[in-house]
Amino acid sequence: MTKLIDTYGRGHRDLRVSLTDRCSLRCSYCMPHDFAAWLPNENLLTTDELITVIEVAVAEGINEIRLTGGEPLLRPDIVEIVARINAIKNAPKLSMTTNGLALAKLAKPLVDAGLERINISLDTLDRERFKTLTFRDRIHDVFAGIDAAREAGLKPLKINSVLLKGINDDESVALVEWALKEGLNLRFIEQMPLDAGGIWSRSDLITADQIFADLSTRYELTPVDDRGSSPAEEFYVNGGPEVIGIIGSVTRPFCGSCDRVRLTSDGQIRNCLFSMAETDLRATLRNADLSDEAKRESISKAFHSTVLAKLPGHGINEPNFIQPVRPMSAIGG
Ligand code: SAM
Ligand code: SF4
Numbered sequence: 001m002t003k004l005i006d007t008y009g010r011g012h013r014d015l016r017v018s019l020t021d022r023c024s025l026r027c028s029y030c031m032p033h034d035f036a037a038w039l040p041n042e043n044l045l046t047t048d049e050l051i052t053v054i055e056v057a058v059a060e061g062i063n064e065i066r067l068t069g070g071e072p073l074l075r076p077d078i079v080e081i082v083a084r085i086n087a088i089k090n091a092p093k094l095s096m097t098t099n100g101l102a103l104a105k106l107a108k109p110l111v112d113a114g115l116e117r118i119n120i121s122l123d124t125l126d127r128e129r130f131k132t133l134t135f136r137d138r139i140h141d142v143f144a145g146i147d148a149a150r151e152a153g154l155k156p157l158k159i160n161s162v163l164l165k166g167i168n169d170d171e172s173v174a175l176v177e178w179a180l181k182e183g184l185n186l187r188f189i190e191q192m193p194l195d196a197g198g199i200w201s202r203s204d205l206i207t208a209d210q211i212f213a214d215l216s217t218r219y220e221l222t223p224v225d226d227r228g229s230s231p232a233e234e235f236y237v238n239g240g241p242e243v244i245g246i247i248g249s250v251t252r253p254f255c256g257s258c259d260r261v262r263l264t265s266d267g268q269i270r271n272c273l274f275s276m277a278e279t280d281l282r283a284t285l286r287n288a289d290l291s292d293e294a295k296r297e298s299i300s301k302a303f304h305s306t307v308l309a310k311l312p313g314h315g316i317n318e319p320n321f322i323q324p325v326r327p328m329s330a331i332g333g
Contacts (some may be wrong), residue, residue: 002061004261004303006271006310011259015062015092017054018265018332019068019081020044024101025134027123029195030160031329037196047077049285051084052292053263058092062261065092068332069226072100079109086114091188097121097160097333101138104195107152119158119187121254124168125178133167146184156185162189163206172214174253175218180242187231187232187245193316196327208233208248215244227257255313261306262332269302269309273331274324281304 004012009278011290023031045053054065065085072078085094095117103120122142126131130139149157159179164168172188177190178188188211193200212235215221221235224243230276231254232245248254255272267282284295315321324331 002063004041004060004062004307007305008256008310008312009111010257010310011114012307013062014064014066014217014260015057016052016066016260016262016332017050018263019067019072019075019078020049020265021330022074023069023071023099024074024309025071025136025138027121027134027162027198029164029191029199029328030333031196031327039266043282045265045267045282045285047081047084049267049282050081050263051088052285052296053267053281053299054085054092055068056087056296057261057263057303058088058090060300060303063090063092065094067094067096068098070329070332071099072096073098073106078106081114082110082115083113089319090269095119099142099163100145100149101141101145104141104148107145107148107154111152111154114237115154117156117158117177119160120149121160121162122146123161123163124171126171129168129171136160140265146182150183151322157183157276158185158187158256159187159241161186162191163211164191165204165206169210170208172211173218176215176237176244179244180237183233185243185245190250191236191246192328193321194333196329199251199321200323202250205250207251208246209251211246238279249314250263250316253313253316258323261303264331269306270331271306272314274314274316275311276322276324277309279284298312298326 002013028247045325056167085175093114096115096184097119100120123133131137161175176186190208219237224234224236231247234243236243268280270278281299281302
Protein backbone atom coordinates (compact mmCIF):
# COMPACT_ATOMS: atom_id res chain seq x y z
CA MET A 1 0.00 0.00 0.00
CA THR A 2 1.40 3.36 -0.96
CA LYS A 3 1.70 6.08 1.69
CA LEU A 4 2.13 8.72 -1.03
CA ILE A 5 -1.44 9.98 -1.42
CA ASP A 6 -2.19 13.49 -2.66
CA THR A 7 -4.98 15.89 -1.72
CA TYR A 8 -7.13 14.56 -4.58
CA GLY A 9 -6.85 10.97 -3.33
CA ARG A 10 -4.42 9.80 -5.99
CA GLY A 11 -1.99 7.17 -4.70
CA HIS A 12 1.55 7.30 -6.11
CA ARG A 13 3.22 4.00 -6.95
CA ASP A 14 5.34 4.76 -9.98
CA LEU A 15 8.71 6.55 -9.84
CA ARG A 16 10.30 7.69 -13.11
CA VAL A 17 14.05 7.88 -12.58
CA SER A 18 16.12 9.91 -15.03
CA LEU A 19 19.70 8.63 -15.11
CA THR A 20 21.17 11.38 -17.28
CA ASP A 21 20.08 14.34 -19.41
CA ARG A 22 22.64 13.40 -22.09
CA CYS A 23 21.53 11.63 -25.22
CA SER A 24 22.90 9.93 -28.31
CA LEU A 25 20.07 11.41 -30.45
CA ARG A 26 18.68 14.93 -30.82
CA CYS A 27 14.93 14.46 -31.37
CA SER A 28 13.65 17.94 -32.20
CA TYR A 29 10.59 17.62 -29.94
CA CYS A 30 12.82 16.82 -26.97
CA MET A 31 16.14 18.65 -27.29
CA PRO A 32 17.60 20.81 -30.09
CA HIS A 33 20.47 19.37 -32.12
CA ASP A 34 22.89 22.05 -30.93
CA PHE A 35 21.91 21.66 -27.30
CA ALA A 36 24.71 22.84 -25.05
CA ALA A 37 22.98 23.40 -21.73
CA TRP A 38 23.79 20.05 -20.11
CA LEU A 39 23.41 19.67 -16.40
CA PRO A 40 26.86 19.92 -14.79
CA ASN A 41 28.42 16.48 -14.38
CA GLU A 42 29.01 16.92 -10.69
CA ASN A 43 25.28 17.54 -10.17
CA LEU A 44 24.24 14.11 -11.45
CA LEU A 45 23.36 11.75 -8.62
CA THR A 46 25.88 9.01 -8.03
CA THR A 47 24.64 5.44 -8.12
CA ASP A 48 24.84 5.21 -4.30
CA GLU A 49 22.75 8.38 -3.99
CA LEU A 50 20.22 7.05 -6.50
CA ILE A 51 19.83 3.80 -4.65
CA THR A 52 19.27 5.62 -1.34
CA VAL A 53 16.45 7.66 -2.90
CA ILE A 54 14.88 4.59 -4.49
CA GLU A 55 15.06 2.64 -1.21
CA VAL A 56 13.21 5.45 0.57
CA ALA A 57 10.64 5.68 -2.24
CA VAL A 58 10.02 1.92 -2.08
CA ALA A 59 9.55 2.10 1.69
CA GLU A 60 6.86 4.76 1.05
CA GLY A 61 4.98 2.48 -1.34
CA ILE A 62 6.56 2.98 -4.77
CA ASN A 63 6.35 -0.43 -6.46
CA GLU A 64 7.30 0.46 -10.00
CA ILE A 65 10.46 2.13 -11.28
CA ARG A 66 11.04 3.20 -14.87
CA LEU A 67 14.59 4.18 -15.81
CA THR A 68 14.73 6.93 -18.40
CA GLY A 69 16.57 10.09 -19.37
CA GLY A 70 18.02 11.54 -21.64
CA GLU A 71 19.28 8.18 -22.75
CA PRO A 72 19.56 5.79 -19.78
CA LEU A 73 21.89 3.41 -21.62
CA LEU A 74 24.55 6.15 -21.71
CA ARG A 75 25.03 5.69 -18.00
CA PRO A 76 28.27 3.66 -17.86
CA ASP A 77 27.13 1.54 -14.88
CA ILE A 78 23.59 0.94 -16.14
CA VAL A 79 23.80 -2.85 -15.63
CA GLU A 80 24.97 -2.37 -12.04
CA ILE A 81 22.15 0.15 -11.42
CA VAL A 82 19.56 -2.39 -12.61
CA ALA A 83 21.09 -5.14 -10.46
CA ARG A 84 21.18 -2.92 -7.38
CA ILE A 85 17.55 -1.82 -7.76
CA ASN A 86 16.58 -5.44 -8.16
CA ALA A 87 18.38 -6.32 -4.93
CA ILE A 88 16.39 -3.79 -2.86
CA LYS A 89 14.07 -5.33 -0.25
CA ASN A 90 10.56 -5.53 -1.78
CA ALA A 91 12.16 -4.82 -5.17
CA PRO A 92 9.92 -2.73 -7.40
CA LYS A 93 8.90 -3.77 -10.92
CA LEU A 94 11.64 -2.44 -13.14
CA SER A 95 11.34 -1.11 -16.66
CA MET A 96 13.18 1.26 -18.97
CA THR A 97 12.46 3.67 -21.81
CA THR A 98 15.33 3.91 -24.28
CA ASN A 99 16.14 4.98 -27.81
CA GLY A 100 17.51 1.46 -28.22
CA LEU A 101 20.83 2.42 -29.83
CA ALA A 102 22.94 0.54 -27.30
CA LEU A 103 20.62 -2.42 -26.79
CA ALA A 104 22.41 -4.75 -29.20
CA LYS A 105 25.22 -4.80 -26.65
CA LEU A 106 23.23 -4.35 -23.43
CA ALA A 107 19.87 -6.14 -23.73
CA LYS A 108 21.12 -9.51 -22.47
CA PRO A 109 23.19 -8.16 -19.53
CA LEU A 110 20.26 -5.95 -18.53
CA VAL A 111 17.84 -8.87 -18.49
CA ASP A 112 20.35 -10.95 -16.55
CA ALA A 113 20.56 -8.09 -14.03
CA GLY A 114 16.76 -8.05 -13.59
CA LEU A 115 15.27 -5.68 -16.16
CA GLU A 116 11.72 -6.88 -16.82
CA ARG A 117 10.20 -4.59 -19.42
CA ILE A 118 11.31 -2.10 -22.01
CA ASN A 119 9.90 0.64 -24.22
CA ILE A 120 11.93 1.53 -27.30
CA SER A 121 11.29 4.82 -29.07
CA LEU A 122 11.05 4.88 -32.85
CA ASP A 123 9.08 7.47 -34.82
CA THR A 124 9.74 6.42 -38.40
CA LEU A 125 10.78 3.40 -40.45
CA ASP A 126 12.61 5.54 -42.98
CA ARG A 127 16.33 6.19 -42.66
CA GLU A 128 16.24 9.72 -44.11
CA ARG A 129 13.31 10.74 -41.92
CA PHE A 130 15.07 9.30 -38.89
CA LYS A 131 18.04 11.54 -39.71
CA THR A 132 15.74 14.57 -40.06
CA LEU A 133 14.04 13.81 -36.75
CA THR A 134 17.04 12.88 -34.64
CA PHE A 135 20.01 14.53 -36.41
CA ARG A 136 21.79 11.18 -36.34
CA ASP A 137 22.06 8.42 -38.98
CA ARG A 138 21.41 5.53 -36.59
CA ILE A 139 18.12 3.88 -37.46
CA HIS A 140 19.97 0.59 -38.10
CA ASP A 141 21.10 0.60 -34.44
CA VAL A 142 17.48 0.93 -33.27
CA PHE A 143 16.42 -2.06 -35.39
CA ALA A 144 19.39 -4.06 -34.06
CA GLY A 145 18.41 -3.02 -30.53
CA ILE A 146 14.83 -4.20 -31.03
CA ASP A 147 16.09 -7.59 -32.27
CA ALA A 148 18.44 -7.89 -29.30
CA ALA A 149 15.69 -7.00 -26.81
CA ARG A 150 13.45 -9.67 -28.32
CA GLU A 151 16.24 -12.28 -28.24
CA ALA A 152 16.96 -11.40 -24.62
CA GLY A 153 13.35 -12.27 -23.78
CA LEU A 154 11.95 -8.80 -23.02
CA LYS A 155 8.20 -9.15 -23.52
CA PRO A 156 5.94 -7.42 -24.40
CA LEU A 157 8.22 -5.17 -26.43
CA LYS A 158 6.65 -1.73 -26.54
CA ILE A 159 7.46 0.90 -29.14
CA ASN A 160 6.80 4.62 -28.53
CA SER A 161 6.16 6.84 -31.56
CA VAL A 162 5.59 10.58 -31.74
CA LEU A 163 4.06 11.88 -34.99
CA LEU A 164 5.10 15.31 -36.23
CA LYS A 165 3.24 17.35 -38.83
CA GLY A 166 4.93 17.34 -42.22
CA ILE A 167 7.65 14.88 -41.13
CA ASN A 168 6.13 11.50 -40.25
CA ASP A 169 2.40 12.14 -39.75
CA ASP A 170 1.65 10.04 -42.85
CA GLU A 171 3.34 7.00 -41.29
CA SER A 172 0.88 5.79 -38.66
CA VAL A 173 -0.50 2.93 -40.77
CA ALA A 174 2.99 1.84 -41.92
CA LEU A 175 4.20 1.83 -38.31
CA VAL A 176 1.25 -0.32 -37.21
CA GLU A 177 1.76 -2.68 -40.17
CA TRP A 178 5.41 -3.10 -39.19
CA ALA A 179 4.61 -3.53 -35.48
CA LEU A 180 2.02 -6.22 -36.21
CA LYS A 181 4.47 -8.09 -38.45
CA GLU A 182 7.23 -7.86 -35.84
CA GLY A 183 5.00 -8.72 -32.86
CA LEU A 184 5.58 -5.34 -31.19
CA ASN A 185 3.16 -3.35 -29.04
CA LEU A 186 3.06 0.12 -30.62
CA ARG A 187 1.86 3.25 -28.83
CA PHE A 188 1.53 6.70 -30.36
CA ILE A 189 2.19 9.62 -28.02
CA GLU A 190 0.83 13.11 -28.66
CA GLN A 191 3.64 15.63 -28.79
CA MET A 192 3.77 17.66 -25.56
CA PRO A 193 5.16 21.18 -25.08
CA LEU A 194 8.41 20.00 -23.50
CA ASP A 195 11.04 20.67 -26.16
CA ALA A 196 13.98 22.95 -25.43
CA GLY A 197 13.57 24.93 -28.64
CA GLY A 198 9.96 26.08 -28.14
CA ILE A 199 8.82 24.39 -31.37
CA TRP A 200 5.54 22.98 -30.02
CA SER A 201 2.44 24.49 -31.56
CA ARG A 202 -1.12 23.42 -30.91
CA SER A 203 -2.09 23.94 -34.54
CA ASP A 204 0.59 21.46 -35.66
CA LEU A 205 -0.35 18.84 -33.06
CA ILE A 206 -1.20 15.41 -34.47
CA THR A 207 -4.02 14.61 -32.08
CA ALA A 208 -5.21 11.29 -30.71
CA ASP A 209 -8.42 11.79 -32.72
CA GLN A 210 -6.43 12.31 -35.92
CA ILE A 211 -4.32 9.20 -35.28
CA PHE A 212 -7.43 7.15 -34.53
CA ALA A 213 -9.13 8.44 -37.71
CA ASP A 214 -6.07 7.67 -39.88
CA LEU A 215 -5.74 4.14 -38.49
CA SER A 216 -9.47 3.53 -38.84
CA THR A 217 -9.18 3.91 -42.62
CA ARG A 218 -7.24 0.65 -42.54
CA TYR A 219 -8.13 -1.25 -39.36
CA GLU A 220 -11.13 -1.91 -37.20
CA LEU A 221 -10.15 -0.59 -33.77
CA THR A 222 -12.16 -1.66 -30.73
CA PRO A 223 -11.37 -0.31 -27.25
CA VAL A 224 -9.72 -2.58 -24.70
CA ASP A 225 -11.47 -2.16 -21.33
CA ASP A 226 -9.73 -1.68 -18.00
CA ARG A 227 -7.17 1.03 -18.67
CA GLY A 228 -6.23 1.35 -14.96
CA SER A 229 -3.65 4.10 -14.43
CA SER A 230 -2.12 3.53 -17.87
CA PRO A 231 -1.85 6.68 -20.01
CA ALA A 232 -2.48 4.67 -23.18
CA GLU A 233 -5.95 4.05 -24.54
CA GLU A 234 -5.58 0.62 -26.08
CA PHE A 235 -7.44 -0.80 -29.05
CA TYR A 236 -7.69 -4.30 -30.46
CA VAL A 237 -6.65 -4.31 -34.11
CA ASN A 238 -9.18 -6.14 -36.30
CA GLY A 239 -10.59 -7.96 -33.27
CA GLY A 240 -7.22 -8.71 -31.64
CA PRO A 241 -5.36 -10.22 -29.95
CA GLU A 242 -2.90 -7.54 -31.17
CA VAL A 243 -3.39 -4.11 -29.61
CA ILE A 244 -2.13 -0.63 -30.33
CA GLY A 245 -2.13 2.30 -27.91
CA ILE A 246 -2.76 6.01 -28.27
CA ILE A 247 -1.56 8.35 -25.53
CA GLY A 248 -3.50 11.61 -25.79
CA SER A 249 -1.36 13.48 -23.29
CA VAL A 250 -2.58 16.87 -24.51
CA THR A 251 -6.11 16.36 -25.83
CA ARG A 252 -7.16 13.50 -23.53
CA PRO A 253 -5.34 14.13 -20.26
CA PHE A 254 -5.23 11.26 -17.80
CA CYS A 255 -4.16 13.37 -14.82
CA GLY A 256 -7.09 12.12 -12.70
CA SER A 257 -5.51 8.67 -12.45
CA CYS A 258 -1.85 9.74 -12.49
CA ASP A 259 0.25 7.71 -10.04
CA ARG A 260 3.69 9.05 -11.02
CA VAL A 261 6.45 10.97 -9.34
CA ARG A 262 9.71 11.87 -11.09
CA LEU A 263 13.33 12.04 -10.01
CA THR A 264 15.61 14.08 -12.27
CA SER A 265 19.20 13.02 -12.84
CA ASP A 266 20.39 15.97 -10.72
CA GLY A 267 18.33 14.86 -7.76
CA GLN A 268 15.12 16.93 -7.92
CA ILE A 269 11.72 15.39 -7.35
CA ARG A 270 8.82 16.61 -9.45
CA ASN A 271 5.16 15.69 -9.08
CA CYS A 272 4.40 16.23 -12.78
CA LEU A 273 6.16 16.60 -16.14
CA PHE A 274 4.72 20.12 -16.22
CA SER A 275 5.45 21.05 -12.62
CA MET A 276 6.95 24.51 -12.05
CA ALA A 277 8.38 23.45 -8.68
CA GLU A 278 10.97 20.84 -7.67
CA THR A 279 12.18 19.53 -4.35
CA ASP A 280 15.93 19.23 -4.05
CA LEU A 281 17.21 15.92 -2.68
CA ARG A 282 20.81 16.37 -3.84
CA ALA A 283 21.63 18.91 -1.11
CA THR A 284 20.24 16.54 1.52
CA LEU A 285 22.13 13.56 0.12
CA ARG A 286 25.39 15.58 0.15
CA ASN A 287 24.94 17.21 3.55
CA ALA A 288 27.91 15.92 5.54
CA ASP A 289 26.27 16.99 8.81
CA LEU A 290 23.38 14.58 8.41
CA SER A 291 23.44 10.92 9.42
CA ASP A 292 22.24 8.34 6.91
CA GLU A 293 19.05 7.98 8.94
CA ALA A 294 18.43 11.75 9.01
CA LYS A 295 18.93 11.92 5.25
CA ARG A 296 16.41 9.15 4.67
CA GLU A 297 13.90 10.83 6.95
CA SER A 298 14.29 14.12 5.12
CA ILE A 299 13.93 12.42 1.70
CA SER A 300 10.81 10.62 2.86
CA LYS A 301 9.29 13.96 3.99
CA ALA A 302 10.24 15.51 0.66
CA PHE A 303 8.35 12.78 -1.22
CA HIS A 304 5.27 13.42 0.88
CA SER A 305 5.36 17.21 0.51
CA THR A 306 5.97 16.93 -3.25
CA VAL A 307 3.01 14.61 -3.72
CA LEU A 308 0.79 16.79 -1.50
CA ALA A 309 1.57 19.83 -3.67
CA LYS A 310 0.46 18.07 -6.86
CA LEU A 311 -2.12 19.96 -8.91
CA PRO A 312 -5.23 18.22 -10.29
CA GLY A 313 -4.04 18.54 -13.89
CA HIS A 314 -1.15 19.54 -16.14
CA GLY A 315 -2.85 22.72 -17.35
CA ILE A 316 -1.63 22.55 -20.99
CA ASN A 317 -5.13 23.42 -22.15
CA GLU A 318 -5.51 26.39 -19.78
CA PRO A 319 -4.97 29.91 -21.14
CA ASN A 320 -2.34 30.69 -18.48
CA PHE A 321 -0.23 27.55 -19.19
CA ILE A 322 3.51 28.13 -19.03
CA GLN A 323 5.95 25.55 -20.40
CA PRO A 324 8.46 24.34 -17.80
CA VAL A 325 12.04 25.53 -18.22
CA ARG A 326 13.44 22.01 -18.23
CA PRO A 327 13.11 20.20 -21.57
CA MET A 328 11.84 16.62 -21.61
CA SER A 329 15.44 15.34 -21.87
CA ALA A 330 16.31 16.93 -18.50
CA ILE A 331 13.13 15.82 -16.75
CA GLY A 332 12.87 12.21 -17.85
CA GLY A 333 10.00 11.02 -20.04
N1 SAM B 1 15.95 8.51 -24.69
C1 SAM B 1 14.92 7.60 -24.32
C2 SAM B 1 13.90 7.43 -25.42
O1 SAM B 1 13.91 8.21 -26.36
O2 SAM B 1 13.09 6.52 -25.30
C3 SAM B 1 14.23 7.94 -23.01
C4 SAM B 1 13.89 9.36 -22.76
S1 SAM B 1 12.66 10.03 -23.84
C5 SAM B 1 12.49 11.65 -23.12
C6 SAM B 1 11.23 9.13 -23.35
C7 SAM B 1 10.05 9.23 -24.27
O3 SAM B 1 9.58 10.56 -24.29
C8 SAM B 1 10.35 8.87 -25.73
O4 SAM B 1 9.45 7.88 -26.15
C9 SAM B 1 10.13 10.13 -26.48
O5 SAM B 1 9.61 9.93 -27.76
C10 SAM B 1 9.14 10.85 -25.59
N2 SAM B 1 9.17 12.30 -25.76
C11 SAM B 1 10.22 13.13 -25.72
N3 SAM B 1 9.83 14.40 -25.90
C12 SAM B 1 8.49 14.38 -26.05
C13 SAM B 1 7.50 15.37 -26.27
N4 SAM B 1 7.82 16.66 -26.38
N5 SAM B 1 6.21 14.97 -26.36
C14 SAM B 1 5.88 13.66 -26.28
N6 SAM B 1 6.77 12.68 -26.06
C15 SAM B 1 8.06 13.03 -25.96
FE1 SF4 C 1 17.15 11.47 -26.71
FE2 SF4 C 1 14.96 10.18 -26.09
FE3 SF4 C 1 14.97 12.86 -26.20
FE4 SF4 C 1 15.20 11.49 -28.44
S1 SF4 C 1 13.43 11.48 -27.06
S2 SF4 C 1 16.48 13.24 -27.83
S3 SF4 C 1 16.31 9.72 -27.80
S4 SF4 C 1 16.05 11.62 -24.76
